[in-house]
Amino acid sequence: MDQFTLNLLFVGASFALYIGIAIWARAGSTSEFYAAGRGVHPVTNGMATAADWMSAASFISMAGLIAFTGYDNSSFLMGWTGGYVLLALLLAPYLRKFGKFTVSEFIGDRFYSSTARMVAVICLLVASITYVIGQMQGVGIAFGRFLEIDAFWGLLIGACVVFAYAVFGGMKGVTYTQVAQYCVLITAYTIPAVFISLQLTGNPIPALGLFGSTESGEPLLVKLNQIVTDLGFAEYTAAHGSTINMVLFTLSLMIGTAGLPHVIMRFFTVPRVSDARWSAGWTLVFIALLYLTAPAVGAMARLNISELMWPNGTSGEAVSVEQIETDPDYAWMATWQKTGLLGWEDKNGDGKIQYYNDANADLQAKAAENGWEGNELTNFNRDILVLANPEIASLPGWVIGLVAAGGLAAALSTAAGLLLAISSAVSHDLLKGQLTPNMSEKSELMAARLSMAAAIVVAVLLGLNPPGFAAQTVALAFGLAAASIFPALMMGIFSTRINNSGAVAGMLAGLAVTLLYIFLHKGWFFIPDTNTFTDADPLLGPIKSTSFGAIGAAVNFAVAYFVSGMTKETPQEIKDLVESVRIPRGAGVAVEGH
Amino acid sequence: MSQTNDSNAYWSANLRLIKISLVIWALVSFGFGIILRPLLAGITIGGTDLGFWFAQQGSIIVFLILIFFYAWQMNKLDREHGVDEE
Structure with missing residues (x-):
């Protein structure tokens, strides 16, 4: 059977499984849909929340960003997990006690204002x-690869699938579908990582393999540092960027995590306040399984790619064009070339593909x-x-198919969940809440669709010219949530002084400065070439614009x-x-607001 | 009146616990993982320094312990002050 x-x-098969579960556990009414979470054990709820949370950014994009930057992108790892500490300590138990279903309902009631x-x-x-x-970017790449077409068509096909998924309610937040998705996603992420870790370090646990030694007895990270610096790239484990920027970026991702409505919502419906606290812990357990593996995936893939491009060592001959075209170990390059996301060109016509950093002075001398x-x-x-990782490591075909299913599960579940939100x-x-309160249920449903x-x-329009790689685009979204939602929620619980005008002014100020800063750097409405700064x-x-959320949040608090x-x-x-x-x-059971 | 005093005591005990937890939270991530990394450069682990480990794995493990520690302590505090849900 071909790939x-x-x-x-x-x-x-994975889609059939989700749809099967969704039909089996279908919620008949709105209240039933919400209530589905109420009888759910914190461990199950944690697993479902982890699936909801881990999207294309975590699954598809993050390890790649770490692989090509090294230490400096540790912010993604700390930021997207550290936010759960804030959520568990500062928000989840109180919002559960409050007992409504949406974040905006809490803000409206606490600040006694429909404007808020x-x-x-x-x-x-x-x-x-x-x-x-950001999710659509991930969906586009996944569909592009598995249908072996250009990423642009992948994006359009993916958009149709996501839309159908969300509209027909196949996802409808049914907890058990998300549990299934979590299982598919984590298996798909872990299995190739275990194989690769075994190949490179002999350790079956990738997280330990990262700090383990290669066959020659040399630590993996030392070997990696050596190879990348030989090719003129920055040392993998060293810090290169600004410390201030790294702190602010990590903080933005943390605060943003605690301010994302579709994550917070899951803590409204656990049975008791004490469960809300445990639930945050269990969610992080399931997220950590992927996040502890991700840095190993990144480092090991970087090593594998460098070695593939320089099969005779960095001082030997580079890989030949002929080998790329004929050797099955390099077949992945041709498949990915079709998506337009991987490319090579024999510029000097020597029949070999030299991969190195041509901006590095030492390497320019060597090149000359x-x-x-x-x-x-x-x-x-x-x-x-x-997505290419299992192919790069020449793993069996079924592993590649599994990763395909995992990547799509991650991207589709979060994209559909966000569309519902x-x-x-x-x-x-x-x-219904503000403009046309007398709207019928039928027209409300129509408006929703x-x-x-x-x-x-x-x-889709904005995803065609994305402001960055998937995880970077998603990081901007976190900055916006950090600057607007989180401060309002936290002040609403921890301070009785903040009143309606304060909260409204704070949210508007935080959102406005952050949006302005992002647009100045990424272009207005992310339209290319409309930016003033880079x-x-x-x-x-x-x-950087991805780090500004923390400052936006500070502005929000101050205003x-x-x-x-x-x-x-008050x-x-x-x-x-x-x-x-x-x-x-x-704390009673959560009730639907008006 | 005693009710109010007790709920004040409960809230300040909670705030104390939150402060301690957040200090540890910041120390392992922003501290050991980023700002204080040069200070830990002497301690090597698997071919690199301890700060790199904290940035890529250590902080995540500490976060996990923190959340479970807080949940356990708070549930105890709820019972001590008679504000639990039972």
Whole structure:
């Protein structure tokens, strides 16, 4: 059976499984849909939340970004896990005690203002749409590869599948479907990593293999550092970027994690306040399984690629064009070339492909000596690394098919979940809650579908010219959530001083400065060439647009305090509400708001 | 009145626990993983330094321990102050 058929088989079988479970456990009504989470054990809920949370960014993109940058991209690892500490300590138990279903409902009630609720909805929409762009990129790459077509067509086909998935409610947040998706996703991520770790270090646990030794007794990371510096690239384990930027970037990702509505929502429906605390811990357990493996996947893939390009060592001859075209170990290069995400060119016509950093002075000297005319591995999109990884390591065909299914599970589940969050924000919070309260259930459903369609069209249009690799685009979404939602929630619980005007002003200020900073660097509405600055030379010292969320959050806090101090005090009944949110006793079941 | 005093005591005990946890949270990630990494450069692990390990794995493991520690301590605190859900 050829690889193409095998991939389709794995992808098809996993989809059949999700749809089967969705039909078996289908929620009949809105309240049943919400209630589904109420009887769920914290461990099961943790697994489902982990599936909801780990998207194309975690699965497809992150290890590739770590592989090609090394230590400096550790921010993704710390940021996307450290946020759960904030969530467990500062938000989850209190929001559960409050007992409503959506983040904007909490903000509307705590700040006794429908304006605050509306502003929260807007913040949520901006962050979610940016997030969907990143997911669509991942979907495009996955479909492009497995249907062996250009990534552009992959994106269009993927968009149709995501839309169908979300509209027909195949995902509908049914917890058990997500549990199945988690299992597919984690198996698909771990199995190739175990194989590769065994090949390179003899250790079956990739996380330990990363710090293990290769066959020659040399530590893996020492060997990797040696090879990449020989080729003129930056040392893998060393810090190269600005420390301030790395701190702010990590902090933005952490705060953003704790401010993402589709993650927070899952903690509203656990049975008790104490379960909300445990649930955050279990979620992180299941996320950590992937996150402890990811840095090993990155480092090992980098080593494998470098060795494939220089099969005779970095001082020997480079791989020949003929070998790339005929040797089965290099077959993955031809398959990925079809997506337009991998490319090479024999610039000096010597029949070999030299892969090195042609911006490095030492290597330029070496190149002049040897008659090289620049790096010949001309295009290597970071986002393909995880999907190509099993092929790069020459693993069996079924592993490749499994990774295909895993990548699609990650991207589709999160994309569909986000579309549902967007559509419910528009139809439930914005239209029914504010603009047209007398809307019938039928037209609410219609509005939900239309807004879903609109969101996906916007995401596809913007996804064609993405502002970065998938994980970077998603990082921007986190910055926006960090600057707008998290501060409002935290102040709502930990301070009785913040009043309606303070919260509204804070959210608007945080969102506005962050959005402005991002657009100045990434182009207005991410349209190429409309940017004034670049991330290589940012407006404020070393602070890149992906790191600005932490500053936006600080602005949010400061403005909220200042404005609250100048305006009327919080009424007594709201102070009582805050007091009651702080103690677990008396937590009833969550109820649907208006 | 005693009710209010007790709920104040409960809340300040909670805040104390949160502060301690967040100090550890920041220390392992922003501290050992980033800012204090040069100080740990002397300690080697698997061909690199301890700071690299904290940035790529260590901090995640500490985060996990922190969340479970907090949940355990808070559930105990709930019972001690009689504010648990039972």
